[in-house]
Amino acid sequence: MGQYVAPLRDMQFVLHELLHVEEELKQLPKHAELDADTINQVLEEGGKFASSVLFPLNHAGDREGCRLDKATHAVTTPKGFKEAYRQYVEGGWPALSCDPDYGGQGLPLVVNNSFYEMVNAANQAWTMYPGLSHGAYECLQAHGTPEQKQLYLPKLVSGEWTGTMCLTEAHCGTDLGLLRTKAEPAADGAYSITGGKIFISAGEHDMAENILHLVLARLPDAPAGTKGISLFLVPKFIPAAGGTPGARNPITCGAIEEKMGIHGNATCQMNLDGATGWLIGEPNRGLQAMFVMMNAARLGVGMQSLGLTEVAYQNAVTYAKDRLQMRSLSGPKAPDKPADPIIVHPDVRRMLLTARAWAEGGRAFSSYVALMIDRELNHPDEEVRKDAADQVALLTPIVKAFLTDNGFAAASEALQVYGGHGYIAEWGMEQFVRDARINMIYEGTNTIQSLDLLGRKVLMDNGAKLRKFGAQIQAFVEEHGTDEAMSEFITPLADIGDKVTKLSMEIGMKAFQNQDEVGAAAVPYLRVVGHLVFAYFFARMAKIALDKQDSGDSFYKAKLATARFYFARLLPETAMLIRQARSGAASLMALDADLF
């Protein structure tokens, strides 16, 4: 029933050979003592936990799903989920990158990020229970009062309690300005909150003794729209003296959704009937506070799809080596067998390498972004922090949208390798496709990500952030421009860099005339920039691999082959995307809505 082996070798390559995290972290006082061995050990242990505890629950969790007892509002998670969560807590995993002041282990996010790739690969539905806690932790840490932090953070860090994000309502998802949940002032500075929320992942479950809901709602005097939204902390059980769960707060699960996938995770409709909550941050500034959570969540969603890409790839490879079917067109490769293993067929290899390249590129890219977050949070030099923050702002929507589009495509290709068996539940491949589909939607649809990238991150500052990142690529191009062996990578990298510059300017000019040009170009634009970033990281990885290809370690041969595949087969998507992005708004806007 499938397998998952943590890709430790490639993670080590990315962290140490590509990103030199040990040296990088030496510049961050908080992490200066961390060495490569410790990082590798943590990831090795994490990989074991993912493979041996979480992966065996993945398929069964999908088949079983979650159950709601309507009378008690209690949600039962699939068999084994609760026990796995206990092991997760006992292993100290929730605390990995949390602040030691609250019981955390203080490891950098770049390590936590790799850990998250593995647990998501093993079981996305399960990982969403603790995954949401992480957002709540970051939001409280950034915006909570000292008392709130003291009361709640240790519980989140230990994993005793989990967290949620309660944003969406039935009539508003993307457009949170429309939300209606009300918060009325109550005794002791608390608020009484009433309303209905939907799509609340891990909104109710049986894995932890308490759940901290972060809820967006409106104060009585709040202005309309997004400027009248406040953020509240609404615990399932109100902490009693000593911090133990006390009175049950009337925030209850009214229904759990039947979904395409992630069946093991309870997607809850939550009803708040005068639930007691406490303001987080300033009144009417709830969206800003929530954005702390959302940015982390967007990187997290990228990691979900990276994990699915990897696990789908691994299983497809195993099948392609085992399954005997037809002979190679260029002559039998396993003449002693009744047919050749299907991995001899070029198109099977195309499907496998597509998933492989999306995984390897995504791993390099997302690890880089996580490292930039560490730098943004902890570098002593403000200039450096600011520069890292700009990179994170620019690259986060790309991690979210590009990796999730790629992950869905990769899972679908991996399914296809199985032929008819891919469509059958017991092989597990179709679950990866179903699970991967949500990642293109939640935490801001991929269209929203693309508008964020093109509208806010690129056009709003006239391309300044993009130019800064482009200069880094340009420096690499110049450094290796005369290296004959690198020209197969440098030439197309330089080319796509030029094209991104021109395309950005062209869209910027058109947007002056008509803002719809931004919406018309945004989705293909994001993917073009995603390819620029992937081409850059594949070129850097190829350089390392070229230097070590005669080391006797076949890892570098494989890395080089994957990089070459990326440039030959995946980067050409930009030829389509640039034409689409340049085709403008006219062909989209011509048809009257009535004529659709």
Added chain:
Amino acid sequence: MGQYVAPLRDMQFVLHELLHVEEELKQLPKHAELDADTINQVLEEGGKFASSVLFPLNHAGDREGCRLDKATHAVTTPKGFKEAYRQYVEGGWPALSCDPDYGGQGLPLVVNNSFYEMVNAANQAWTMYPGLSHGAYECLQAHGTPEQKQLYLPKLVSGEWTGTMCLTEAHCGTDLGLLRTKAEPAADGAYSITGGKIFISAGEHDMAENILHLVLARLPDAPAGTKGISLFLVPKFIPAAGGTPGARNPITCGAIEEKMGIHGNATCQMNLDGATGWLIGEPNRGLQAMFVMMNAARLGVGMQSLGLTEVAYQNAVTYAKDRLQMRSLSGPKAPDKPADPIIVHPDVRRMLLTARAWAEGGRAFSSYVALMIDRELNHPDEEVRKDAADQVALLTPIVKAFLTDNGFAAASEALQVYGGHGYIAEWGMEQFVRDARINMIYEGTNTIQSLDLLGRKVLMDNGAKLRKFGAQIQAFVEEHGTDEAMSEFITPLADIGDKVTKLSMEIGMKAFQNQDEVGAAAVPYLRVVGHLVFAYFFARMAKIALDKQDSGDSFYKAKLATARFYFARLLPETAMLIRQARSGAASLMALDADLF
């Protein structure tokens, strides 16, 4: 819970204004009397049946699925399926395009094809029960003895009995040469057949009183491989005197598969324990006989995805007009409402128009192919029949692969229009995606289709069939090359035509050196040729629409807008595909299998 309205206006446009079927059919003695009104009436009634009887069962059928009673081997289909089948039989629908000699109505396939688009749009899982009968009908008609025809065809035509195709075994799907099911001669010229088959759609059910299984098996003295496969007719109940179902034949359902989608259809593991069967056609020529069925089935699979494309599109449009979320970037469009309907957003329109263009192009193209089959079967002039047969051979793998890839993409885009709601089962969109996924796999995976196109249909006759079809496109280009208003369509059509010619020659040259070049190029190649065909039909449709755009009928305005969208946004995929197809086998074959 969703909707489906038969796209009658567009079907009429395709059949009458684009393809002039009435005139075309006048050349075929069998159909010479058929007029447009009759065709329209049949489709109107068919549309009503699809919308009112089948569509309401689609979502419930998906949720309920099929149940097997292991003791009796009986399969229960979802609630309402049986009754809908009764109405289908009573309405005479199974007989639509069957031979009047066996009780059929003798309508051309081009009409049946449109009917199949509608029933598939309404309920693919249900339609697969009678859909498989059609293949059995065609196979028996082509290869059965007069006695077999007399005994079985009237039952298939009336719909009293249904049919199946029993090809796949656990260890062989694509590679049927490996199959092991045995047929031993028995009394009275019958055979005793033993073996196991998997993935048998509609292999067992409660909708008809008998099921005729067409089974591939090996005779005792059969040569190994594909040249030792024979085709047998194995009825569930052996017909007794008078043609009523008699003794139960030991061909039974051992299990039904849990699948990603098409839950309403029973995908059966069939066990044959000395089941009685009769040879169809010649010994050891079973694959050739089966291919009659497979070609029809491949067109049928294309229609399944065309149907899903249309129904997913329709529902996404309704949602996009209803759902209020955010303001248009170019200023409020519904200032009286709390937000604009999301159809104002360019990227929502991109998603909708993508599905719309795939549907309209697919309808034109597949109707054309169906008409060519009518011509192939019934034209009095052998030359014309041969020419039509060549076109059908060339175009069938494109209908199958191009329309099913597009259908999956379209359903996924339509889901995305719904945001989070698209992922929730009750909206019905995620079912379309799950159902659409199988169509890329069965009846020959899309990779197999692409190898069939490039290897057999193009390279094997040095491009003769492709050149003949290309000449037809060239004639259109020349006819309208000086028409200013058509230049926006003619220029890119001529361009992609040239590129297909060059690409075909280039791959042909490379294939001389290395047959793996065929496998490496085939998948993108098929999609390039698919675009050539779509560009041709969209250009033809645009010509009609341009001529009538001032008629006051807004249908033509919409057609023109969709054609322009196709050229602006979808045709550019060829820029990617051609690069991929030209990139060759090297980047696919470089990595040792061990290093994957």
